[in-house]
Amino acid sequence: MRxxxxxxxxxSMAGLLGARVLADYFQExxxxxxDExxxxxxxxxxxxxxxxxxxxxxxxxxxxxxLFPGLVQQMYAEGAERMDMGRDAAWCTAGSWKPRYVSGIELILCTRMWLEWKVRGRVAMLPQVKLRQGCSVEALLTDDTGTRVTGVKVRTAEGEETLPAxxxxxxxxxxxxxxxxxxxxGYGKPEEEKVGLQLAYTSQFFEPSPRYQGDWKMMAVFPRAPEERKGGFIARVEGGRWLVTLHGYFGGYPPTTDEGFLEFARTLPKPDIYEAIREAKPLGEAVIxxxxxxxxxxxxxxxxxxxxxxxxxxxxxxxxxxxxxxMTVCCLSAKLLGEVVAAQVRSTPGSVQGLSRRFQRKLAKLISVPWMMGTTMDLKFPEAQGQRFMGLGLLHWGFGTLLDFTSVSTLACRQFYEVMHMRRGMEALLRPDMLAAFALYGLKSLFVPFPRRANVHTLPRAPA
Ligand SMILES: Cc1cc2nc3c(=O)[nH]c(=O)nc-3n(C[C@H](O)[C@H](O)[C@H](O)COP(=O)(O)OP(=O)(O)OC[C@H]3O[C@@H](n4cnc5c(N)ncnc54)[C@H](O)[C@@H]3O)c2cc1C
Incomplete structure (x- = not known):
């Protein structure tokens, strides 16, 4: 029953994906x-x-x-770049490059607004969905007891209206x-966890120089915490352009001038981004x-x-x-919402009683892994403001050693990419062969703290 x-x-992404899954269970x-x-x-x-x-x-x-059969293929046909994470990503994290191999982990490279626009186009085609622009939601409406949300109050250019739901x-x-x-x-506010980063992104499109030869589709250089604070990415996006994004933590912001942008790129932990863009032609203005x-x-x-x-x-x-x-968390959360609503329809058709709580609890579980991974890495910076807990130092040692290990072991890199791409949970890192190899590496790293092998400091070539 609907x-x-x-x-x-x-x-935006979450709202559009949410609309797609709810269209299976709601008349409207x-x-x-x-935004207009x-x-x-x-x-x-x-x-x-x-x-x-x-x-x-x-x-x-x-x-x-x-959710949108054929859309990804359509985007590839229209200019998005298809890449294999192992083969086509030049990826440097924590100071060392990852091995290059065919991983079977796929990424689509395109601009964010193009992806959102394509998704919006598909959602707009669903007969149950109405996309209304220029509508700001100002308040929630509830029933007399205040225990159930029954709609929203909306402000538009024409005035105010209420929408029951x-x-x-x-x-x-x-x-x-x-x-x-x-x-x-009268419900109070949700508890908030924060990690202060003072991070800034500056991005600029480039036309690559015909003289530059790169065997990658995406390059990423991440800083090694706590000593480095700058990083950057280059992604090949639709229209044959490069989208180059530089970032700096704790106030070390990348400038928006052509010279400043290039100079910032020159001072990244690895020279490869600078070398790729120094002869490339900036297109339009940089934004921060x-x-x-x-x-x-x-x-x-x-x-x-x-x-x-x-x-x-x-x-x-x-x-x-x-x-x-x-965005991946948005995708997985929308999928989860669809599953929770489907279960609700089966167990208590026509009623949403209990759905909110069930969804928020399951969502919290889903989010906990990416949140934990990201914030643990960030808290390695002494300036990062956030709750430090007992055992964090040990976790930092473990994560840091794991990241180093992923640069010298394809097995470790494979498992790490599986977790990073949210294809598998943390258990992928706990396979017996992985644990044994990691223990051995960890032991060695107590004596030689950082991989000193030359091959992790220069970008490896893609496999033929
Ligand atoms: C600099 C930067 C880089 C990022 N890079 C990546 C990346 O590489 N990969 C990745 O997966 N994610 C990335 N993210 C995160 C990604 O952008 C967000 O996770 C994603 O956009 C979240 O989507 P959302 O729909 O939840 O919210 P948003 O995209 O923020 O959209 C919220 C929407 O709600 C509308 N809105 C808000 N209030 C109201 C209201 N009262 N009434 C009506 N409309 C309202 C807004 O206008 C907006 O359209 C990045 C984020 C930042 C800041």
Whole structure:
């Protein structure tokens, strides 16, 4: 049995994916987006990060492929780059390059706004879904007891209106107003975890120089914490361009001038990004975006939570973007929402009783791994402001050693990529052969602290 109407707050990645899954269970799904309609894949005010490099991990790509059959192939045909993580990524993390091998882990390279635009195009074709632009949600409506959300109050250019709904989904991103709305309704605010990063991204499109020969489709250089604070990516994106994003932590922000941008690239931990772009031609203006912190809101821990209301996407967890997990978490969360609603339809047809709590609890579990991985790495920087716990030093040693190990062992790199791309949980790192090899490596590293082999410090070639 179908529900009548779902209302989604925010029409970005999480909202669009949410609309796609809810269309299977609701007669009508209305997506309310504050920004005005775009003519094409343009950067817009509500998604200021949209001009910066965005990688979609393998698990996210698989969800998109399943929800929108044929879309990924269509994007490849229209100019997105298909890459194998092992073969086509030149990836340097914690000071050393990863081995190059065929991994079977797929990534799509395209700009964020193009991906969102393509997804929006598919969602707009669903007969149950209405995409409404220029609609700002101002408040939640509840029943007389205040225990159930029954709709939203919306402001448009024409004035205010109310929209009743069986389920309201907040995917309003980092700026989601859900904490304030819940507080105003007497529920209090969700507990907040934060890690202060003072991170900035500066991005610039380039036309690659015909003289430059690279055997990669994506290059990433991550800093080795705690001593290094700068990094960068180059992604081949649609239109034969390179999108180059440089980042700096704790106020060391990459400049937006051509000379400043190049100079920043020259001072990265590895020279390869600078060497790739120094003869490339900048296209348009560079743009900067600042990310003060990563942030997780624990809706699942709230003592009381209204029925008929769920929150996901960056509205719950805004991760450090450097690890490229945010959109994939949106994909997996939307998939989870679909599963929870499907189970609800089977167990209590026509009622959303208990759905909110069940979803937020399962979501918290899903988010815990990327949150833990990212924040543990970030807390290695002494300036990172966040809760440090007992055993963190040991975890840092373990993670640091693991990262070094992934540079010298294809087995370790394979397992690590599986976890990083959210194809498998942490148990992939606990295979007996992996544990044995890691223990041996860890023991050696007590005597020789960092791999001094030349092959991890110069970019390996892609396999033929
Ligand atoms: C610099 C940077 C780089 C990133 N790089 C990557 C990457 O490489 N890979 C990756 O996977 N992720 C990356 N991310 C994260 C990714 O951008 C987010 O995880 C993703 O956009 C979250 O989608 P969302 O729909 O939850 O929120 P958002 O994309 O933030 O969208 C929220 C939407 O809600 C709308 N809205 C908000 N409030 C209201 C309201 N009251 N009424 C109506 N509409 C409203 C906004 O206008 C907006 O359209 C990056 C983030 C940043 C900041």
């Amino acid at each position: 529900f009548d109407r779902a209302v989604i707050i925010g029409g 799904v209305i997506v309310l987006e504050r 309609a775009c003519e094409g894949p343009e950067a817009r005010k509500g998604v200021p990060q949209g001009r910066h490099a965005h990688g979609l991990l393998d698990a996210g790509l698989q969800v998109i492929d399943k 069986d389920l309201v989904v907040d995917t309003g991103g980092r700026g989601s107003r859900a904490p304030g709305w819940l507080e105003a309704l 975006h600042k990310v003060p912190s990563s942030r997780l809101l624990h809706y699942e821990r709230m003592e009381r939570f209204p029925e008929g209301f769920v929150v996901f996407g960056d509205a719950v967890c805004a991760l450090n973007p450097v690890y490229g997990q945010g």
